[in-house]
Amino acid sequence: MTVRSTLRQPAALARVLLVVAVLGLVGLGLSRAEIDTGISSFVPNDDDSYAATEQRDQDFGADPIVVLLHGSGKDGLLIDGEQLRRLVGLEGELAQLPDVAVVYGPGTVLNQTAKSVRNVILQISGARDSIENSARAQAKAEGLSGAARAKRVDAAVAEFDERYGALVAQAMPMGLPSLSNSKFVASVLFGDDGEPRSEWRFLAPTAKSATLLIRPRAGLDQAGTRQLVGRVTETVDAAGLETRDPVVTGLPVVTSAVAERATDEAPRLGLLAIGAVAAVLFLMPWTRRRRDRLRPLVVVALGTATTLALFGALGRPMSLGVIAFLPIVLGIGSDFPIYLARGTSRRTVLSAAAGAALAFACLALSPLPFVREFGLALALGVVCTLAWGLVLLGWLRGADTDLDMDADVDGDDRGRAGADQRDAAPPRSRPSRRLTAGLCLAAAVAAVAGWIALPSLSIESRADRLAAGLPELEDARTAEQTLGFASEITVVVRGKSVLTPEVLAWAAEAESVLLTRHADVLRPLLTMNRLLEFLGATPTQTEIEAGSALLPSYLLEAVIGDGGEVGALTFGLAVDDVAEQRRLVEEIRAELPAAPKGTTVELVGLPVIAGSGLDAVNASRWTIGVVGIALAAIAVGVGLRSRRMGLLVACSAVLAAGWVYLAILLSGANLNPLTMAVAALVTVTACEFTVMLGHPHAQGRRLQRAVIVAVSAATLGYLALTLSDLAVIRSFGWVLAGGVLASCVASWLVTTAAAVLWPSSQRTGAAEAVGTGERAMEKKKHDEREVVPCS
Structure with a gap:
């Protein structure tokens, strides 16, 4: 010691x-x-487009998990009543999962449409009866009788029949609006050629298949996203549908x-x-x-x-x-x-x-x-x-x-x-000044x-090349080939109220311009003018309010958010190269019509953010x-x-x-x-x-x-x-x-x-x-x- x-x-x-x-x-x-490999870590989050996209996600949900279901039965998933009921049940179960904002699928669209059609027919019939009864009572009060009274009543309901009679006549051949009625299902989703209508092709790619879009809530972190993807996969597997090789893909999955x-x-x-x-x-x-x-x-x-x-x-x-x-x-x-x-x-x-x-x-x-x-x-x-x-x-x-x-x-x-002498190397021969x-x-x-x-x-x-090596990319490519688009881009209009004749006219013009000039790369998904096109080309404010009240909230909230102050036109984008997306975004911004007075228009979505990131x-x-x-x-x-x-x-x-x-x-x-x-x-x-x-x-x-x-x-x-x-x-x-x-x-x-x-x-x-x-x-x-x- x-x-x-x-x-x-x-x-x-x-x-x-x-x-x-x-x-x-x-x-x-x-x-x-x-x-954390959430998308927010791969894009500039101090850009205006990022904040705008986050707000879009708050209003309508984030980029969706996509489920592709190919029916293996004779009638597929949509015409077969039993399979369609199971599809609706699956969509309902997915909608109840934690962290899901909304689910879009053909089953729920058909179910909600059936309810809406029944409500519309009942309301149209009730409104026509009310107009007829009021006209008859007024004619009687004026002392009219016989042919004069009938003429007064016919004149009173003629204008109403001109606007809404076609809807009733169109509903009659399809029979009872019900999921068990194959005629009704076919009339809503399919055209005369038996193929899905263009406006519903993103939910029904073929006559026997269906696509489900599960939008997570805004701001879901990576751990929550991973859990949600797992729950969606388990729910789809347990649905009991007659399908071959269901595909669960989308940006959250990747x-x-x-x-x-x-x-x-x-x-x-x-x-x-x-x-x-x-x-x-x-x-x-x-x-x-x-x-x-x-x-x-x-x-x-x-x-x-x-x-x-x-x-x-x-x-x-x-x-x-x-x-x-x-x-x-x-x-x-x-x-x-x-x-x-x-x-x-x-x-x-x-x-x-x-x-x-x-x-x-x-x-x-x-x-x-x-x-x-x-x-x-x-x-x-x-x-x-x-x-x-x-x-x-x-x-x-x-x-x-x-x-x-x-x-x-x-x-x-x-x-x-x-130590230096013992460890020293022989003097190093240096190259000549000229050689050096x-x-x-x-x-x-x-x-x-x-x-x-x-x-x-x-x-x-x-992006697919940067993440090459993941088997999930093959599913993403399959979805792109089936649906015709790889990502989404949204035109958002904001104002005190977007349910006005001026905004609807602008939305129709904007969609027409974009699809005319970019039909090869843009696919219309959910747009406010398409949802309300049954009102006609020039609806009044009263008609817009009445028509929107008839629509189920499930469909209306897909394009109208924040109490009617936000409207959306969502397009699928068939371009997955960020440089090309950036050029397309600039072209769309230049081509969009001027926003109606009192409103602002923004172009949002991951392609917009990615383009800004590429510039940065x-x-x-x-x-x-x-x-x-x-x-x-x-x-x-x-x-x-x-x-x-x-x-x-x-x-x-x-x-x-x-x-x-x-x-x-x-x-x-x-x-x-x-x-x-x-x-x-x-x-x-x-x-x-x-x-x-x-x-x-x-x-x-x-x-x-x-x-x-x-x-x-x-x-x-x-x-x-x-x-x-x-x-x-x-x-x-x-x-x-x-x-x-x-x-x-x-x-x-x-x-x-x-x-x-x-x-x-x-x-x-x-x-x-x-x-x-x-x-x-x-x-x-x-x-x-x-x-x-x-x-």
């Missing part, structure tokens, strides 16, 4: 307790971590599938990345004792877990970026513990980490929420990993038996000098070509990368007190990013929302490698070997992403793996060129003084730990 060791026991115990407490908090946060795949893939890809990084650390001889080579992995695992725990503790669900987050943090985060273990000065490591974190954080400039969150999570991951590395610095440096700790004890640094200049010129030309090509690189705008992403092509490079260079320059090193970092990042852009161009690949920010992500590794290769001890095998290990770990960590089932993540992994190699080559070239073409007699960024200061601190700590025998 020694005095100083005894004095150190409480401090050591406190440190252990602190680590245990932090790990407990990490575990608690991890238990609350969630993944996003739910992405969320489920993200939840499954995140730990799998994370484990693959851990295995790859562990293999690199264990197999590459960066230390002499194999059993100590995995210590940096422990540190990065703690940093990653802490980052996820912080998101959980704050109640912030992580979006799709969590899939890419784990391998990237494991690959890049392991670099800094390696450098610390190799005895690199803390200022050097802190400066490189600051540049990396700022480059990651620049993704917060993206207009897409999931990219912003992804960047902030990566920056936080680097910070947490570095913090754990500093907390466990002594244990971490114990892994490097090559590191002579006497270097931190001897005041004259003879131990450090001896030539290499730099060729590298700069290639990089400039890549940056010039950046504006011309196409952005992948087909296009506008950020340069911003994120340039700002990331600048901030990383400034962080390194300030941290190392060296403008020279800051400039070298900027040059390395510019070269590496340019080469990656050029490679994307030559490969014929497209950019996606993640690879758009490749310049900022490449800056992370370019910053790190440049600082380390430009370190004053970079001639030694110690730091060179650490950089090689870091390059290998980062590359394999990124390559783990290429095993994802989602195309957007796979392509991201390939680009980043290439970016690591490009940044390594760029860093080597820049530091070599600086040594040859821009020699400096001073050591980089006062790093030597920093190293001496740190060694003095270590000496002081060592002295405090000296064994002093008890008296």
